[in-house]
Amino acid sequence: MKTNFSTYKQLLSFIILAVTYAGNAQEMKISLNEAKDAALKYSHDIKNGSLRIEQAHAQRQEAIAYYFPTIEALGGAIHAFDNIIDPIAMLGIPEIDNLYLASATASEVVFAGGKVRNSNKLAEIQVQVHKIRAQQSIDSVILTTANKYWQLVQLQEQKKVINAAKLYLDELLKQQQDLLDAGLIAKNQLLQVRVNRSKVLLNESKLSNLRKLALLDLALYTGLNYDTSAVAIDTLHEVIPPKLKYQHTTNVTENSNYRLLDEKIQASKLQTKMAKAELLPQFSVGINAVKYGTFDTGLDSNIQPMAFGLVRIPISAWWGAEKQKVKQQEIKEEIAVNQLKKAQDQITIGIMKSWYDLLDAYHQIEYAKENLAYAEENLEVHRDNYNSGLNNLSDLLDAQRLQQEAKTELINAFAKYQNSETTYLFSNNKLEAPSLEELKED
Numbered sequence: 457m458k459t460n461f462s463t464y465k466q467l468l469s470f471i472i473l474a475v476t477y478a479g480n481a482q483e484m485k486i487s488l489n490e491a492k493d494a495a496l497k498y499s500h501d502i503k504n505g506s507l508r509i510e511q512a513h514a515q516r517q518e519a520i521a522y523y524f525p526t527i528e529a530l531g532g533a534i535h536a537f538d539n540i541i542d543p544i545a546m547l548g549i550p551e552i553d554n555l556y557l558a559s560a561t562a563s564e565v566v567f568a569g570g571k572v573r574n575s576n577k578l579a580e581i582q583v584q585v586h587k588i589r590a591q592q593s594i595d596s597v598i599l600t601t602a603n604k605y606w607q608l609v610q611l612q613e614q615k616k617v618i619n620a621a622k623l624y625l626d627e628l629l630k631q632q633q634d635l636l637d638a639g640l641i642a643k644n645q646l647l648q649v650r651v652n653r654s655k656v657l658l659n660e661s662k663l664s665n666l667r668k669l670a671l672l673d674l675a676l677y678t679g680l681n682y683d684t685s686a687v688a689i690d691t692l693h694e695v696i697p698p699k700l701k702y703q704h705t706t707n708v709t710e711n712s713n714y715r716l717l718d719e720k721i722q723a724s725k726l727q728t729k730m731a732k733a734e735l736l737p738q739f740s741v742g743i744n745a746v747k748y749g750t751f752d753t754g755l756d757s758n759i760q761p762m763a764f765g766l767v768r769i770p771i772s773a774w775w776g777a778e779k780q781k782v783k784q785q786e787i788k789e790e791i792a793v794n795q796l797k798k799a800q801d802q803i804t805i806g807i808m809k810s811w812y813d814l815l816d817a818y819h820q821i822e823y824a825k826e827n828l829a830y831a832e833e834n835l836e837v838h839r840d841n842y843n844s845g846l847n848n849l850s851d852l853l854d855a856q857r858l859q860q861e862a863k864t865e866l867i868n869a870f871a872k873y874q875n876s877e878t879t880y881l882f883s884n885n886k887l888e889a890p891s892l893e894e895l896k897e898d
Contacts, residue, residue, distance in 0.1 A: 485689045488605050491678050495601040496895060498679030502597060505590030506892060512586045516579035523572060525564040525742075532557050533751075554751050563742030563766075571733040578726045585719050590892045592712050595882055598889050602878045604674045608688045610871035611667040617863045618660045624856060625653040632849075645849045652853050656860075692870035695821065698814050698877075710885050711803050717796040724789040731785040734778040738768040810876070810883040817869070817876040824866040831855075831862035 496502060533556040565572065632646040668684050675682040698704075708714050745761045773779060838855040841847035881887045 485687055486605075486608075486674075486680065487689050488602065491605050491674060491680065492598055492601050494680050495597050495678040496594065496890070498677075499593065499597045501593040502590065502892075502895070505586065505593045506896070508586045509583065509590055509892070512579070512583040516576070516583055519572075519575040519579040523576075525562045527562045528560070530557070530559045530561075552750055555748065556751060557746070557748045559744060559746040561742060561744045563740055565738065565740045567737070567739045568733060571730050574726045574729050574733070578723055578730070581719055581723045581726070585716060585723075587892070588712050588715055588719070591889070594889050594892065594895070595712075595885070595887050598887050599878055599882045601674075601678060603875050604670070604677055605688060605690075606871050606874040608667065608670040608674055609690055609692060609874075610867060611663060611670055612688060613692050613867040613870075614864055615660070615663055615667070617860060617867065618656060618663060620863070621656045621856070621860045622653070622660070625649060625656060628852075628856075629653060648849055648853065652857070692867055692874070695818065695870070695873055695877075698811075698818055698880075702880075704811050706804055706807050707884075708800050708803050708807070711807070711883075712885055714796070714800060714803055717792070717799050721789070721792045721796060724785070724792045728782070728785040728789050731778070731782045735770060735773050735782065737770075739765070740768075741765045807883050810880040814873075814876045814880045817873040820869040821866070821873055824862070824869040828859075828862040828866050831859040835859045 533554065535554045629646070629649045632641065632649050635641045636643060636646050671684060671686055672682055674680065741763070742765075743761065743763045745759050747759045770778065835852075835855040835858070838847050838852045842849065842852045878887070
């Protein structure tokens with residue numbers, strides 16, 4: 457009875473430890489969405505993108521301010537050690553040794569060749585440019601995180617292949633040991649299996665270190681805690697053929713790099729207009745009020761308001777430096793148009809390459825699956841032949857190695873497909889990515 461109670465306590469303790477371990481292990485699992493969310497919150501590029509948008513908004517507000525009148529106030533006073541004006545008794549003017557002056561001016565540019573209006577449009581373009589770049593940063597973070605995550609999954613799946621190879625060789629090693637003990641084989645056959653098993657153990661050690669590096673890489677990029685026991689919960693699984701999943705089109709205008717170059721052309725056109733504005737007359741109006749006098753003599757003026765209008769005609773600019781600046785800006789505008797045409801071809805090639813890479817990755821999966829089926833059948837035949845005495849041990853070990861390599865190739869093909877698919881979506885601006893506003897709300 458005492459023994460049964462002791463056994464019951466041990467079993468209960470084991471169950472409690474198993475449940476506790478399972479709970480802790482669950483906390484160490486990482487999903488792709490968790491990694492993406494962490495990276496989006498941690499990325500310094502995204503934070504800087506948000507700051508640049510705020511900076512562009514401030515520049516836009518600065519440009520809008522030029523629509524409003526400029527108001528200035530001026531005040532000054534002088535106190536002299538000697539008289540500024542000696543007294544003139546005949547006129548009743550006392551000695552004056554101090555003066556003050558106060559004035560206020562409000563002026564407004566009525567016409568400046570369109571510089572104010574175009575400056576506002578240019579500032580708005582800058583806002584849009586920084587928004588596009590901020591979204592590019594978000595897409596880039598998602599792409600990089602996915603690649604790092606699937607690299608971790610790839611190494612985890614390769615570990616399963618190593619474990620299966622160890623199990624197979626352990627079984628074969630036991631069989632060889634039994635045959636050796638029975639005097640049916642020479643010892644070199646047992647050693648042959650041990651050598652292959654040692655190679656598998658070496659690969660297991662290398663794979664373990666690579667997995668730790670992949671975890672560290674993912675943790676540093678996403679800001680997640682680095683834990684060598686953490687695992688990715690996703691696995692490499694069957695995929696839908698790309699031609700059935702996607703309606704592939706080459707719409708270059710939706711590409712973010714194309715949109716940036718298009719905005720650059722619009723900005724260049726506005727800068728050309730602003731350069732031409734330097735050749736046009738400028739007209740401004742305003743009002744000014746002045747009061748002056750002394751502090752202690754009572755000689756003060758009334759406030760003198762007056763309106764004014766100013767016309768500035770830049771005559772020398774018509775053949776001088778301003779004219780050359782217009783020519784330079786027109787050349788820059790033409791260069792921007794040519795850059796867009798050149799980039800359009802490059803973007804088209806990039807999109808098509810990402811599509812063909814995705815198709816190739818899918819075909820590689822099909823070939824790897826077919827190769828694995830042959831390798832497994834080959835291993836099974838060699839095992840049967842070896843057990844029947846028709847094949848030698850070396851042929852069986854070669855067949856086992858080929859089957860292990862075929863499994864690894866299939867895993868690599870699945871991992872490559874995941875990366876190729878993410879790259880294809882990235883090239884076509886089709887990644888499931890939140891906007892900067894959605895990130896701020898989170």
